[in-house]
Amino acid sequence: MSLIPDIIEAQELKKIFGDVIAVDSISFAVKKGEVFGFLGPNGAGKTSTMKIIACVSPRTSGVVKVFGMDPELFPAEIKQRLGVVPQETNLDPDFTCYGNLFTYSRYFDISPDAAHKKAEELLEFVQLREKRDVTVEKLSGGMKRRLILARALVNNPDLLILDEPTIGLDPQARHLIWERLKTLQSQGNTIVLTTHYLDEAARLCDRLVIMDNGKILVEGSPADLVKKYVGSEIVEVERTPEIESCLVGNDIPFEATGETLQIASDSARTVVRILLDTCSPQKVLTRPATLEDVFLKLTGRKLKE
Amino acid sequence: MVPIWSFPRITRRAGKVWYRNLVVFFRTWHVNFFPPLIEAFLYLFAIGVGIGTYVKEIDGIPYVNFIAPAILAISVMNSAFFECTYGSYVRMYYQKSFDAMIATPLSIEDVIAGELLWGATRSVLYVTIMLPVLAAFGVISLPLSLLAIPLAFLGGLMFAGIAMCFTAITPGIDTLNYPSFLLITPMALFSGTFFPLALLPELLQSIALALLPLTHLVALVRMITLPALTLMLVIHLTWIILVTALFCIISVNLMRRRLIV
16 A cells, blocks of 8 residues: 555546446546556547546546545646646647647646746647747647647646547657657656557556446556466467367367467467477467457457447 | 526636637737728618618618617627627537637636627627727717727627527537527617617517517617617616626536536
8 A cells, every 4th residue: 555645546437428338337546657548449438537537527426536636526626737638639720839838828827937938848848849830720640649748738737648649640750759758757747548559558558457338347567467368479370160170179279360360378389389280270470469469358359339 | 417597607717718719819800800890881881871861860860870879789799699609619619629628727617708708808899999980970979989888898798698508509500590690680680770669560669679689789879879868778788787697697507518528
């Protein structure tokens, strides 16, 4: 037990829209200084959870505390210390990059002088200095996301909430955002993010939960989850009826995915040897297990929505 | 769910939203300042001078002087109404500005209150721009007509509140055309604006007095621009204050229902 109170605490949190249960009695806690991820397919309830934490959507039932306060009773006090990167780009098109940061600072009651200084500093931080006086409509998608990240930082937030921070970005833009988040993390910021990019989650998160249908399926560090639910390595082999029955004959559990069969194991060598000796496959591939394997195993391979 | 008539909790942070809109307005001042100027000229020439050639006087008042307060009142109505329908809807739905704002210490009540105050302010700015034109043509009395400026704020707030109710319930931007054509246009014509209310059949007169907000605003503005103050002033003013309070409160709660789910 730590003496430092948790930044976010949720117990039996529930959110119902009409007859849809978006968030179904979930409990979790986010500690100070950690990067905590919410993973899950579309419609899993990640964004609904984020909105409850960000004080913009009231919960149906359960308990939530952010900085020890109830979002429904102290929204302004909580939001004063939050930075939010929403899924949808909602920069103010009537302003330039600088104007967006400056105007947003004013909503937090930051003095004009301090707002000016902070805006310049943040433009530097997200590498948008040369776009300072450009209206946001002229920015590329990656630049807009970077500006939104900068905007979320104008108030030096104690907690940063990111809903799909790198959605739709090219690899360069994603890497820049990741770098910046790593910097923030090393400065001791607490970060909560949702994503369905599993490499992103594995790279950034100290701990994460995987959600599906409003429920939390598992919780842990990316490495622990991989080890616990999949094992360390995956062997992939082409999918033919012969190989399938050969695997069944050798008592090796496998999962069929499209054109390939996947075998999760802690000792890939043994599996490969048996395969080569008895099943005569065309090609065999071994690779380290990833969070994606855990995700697909837990949430299923069927298309969501 | 919050009852729609309950008094919303609005903080001084609403001023931040108001100020944001003010900054944008003055940054694009060249497109914002000329319409009211030109509108004043157009009305004066087309209706005042044009129709005025045939209609010399109404109840002993020169026709141009009769319609001058209507020009002001219609402009109060239009600027606040269109700002808080199309303007607010674009900021809410297309620009997602309200979402961005409520992620800060601003509440949705603050945001809507700021929008309403801004709508009223726009009316004040328009009237302030039009007054010198009307004064230059000598069709309004001075200094009493300067009272049209605070009156524009009150009247503007009333139309902003009415507009925001439509914005809160409209399914899309196109359906905002209904109140514009079915409410605003008839009101601009039948509220004692270009001809006296007394010319209408008695039933329509009563309807105009009971239900058309512009009727009361035109009557008030006309009292100060002619000038012709009577005790009816109290009744018109009270009507406007009550209706303003009602619609502003309801609009904030309706918007909360729409946006906070």
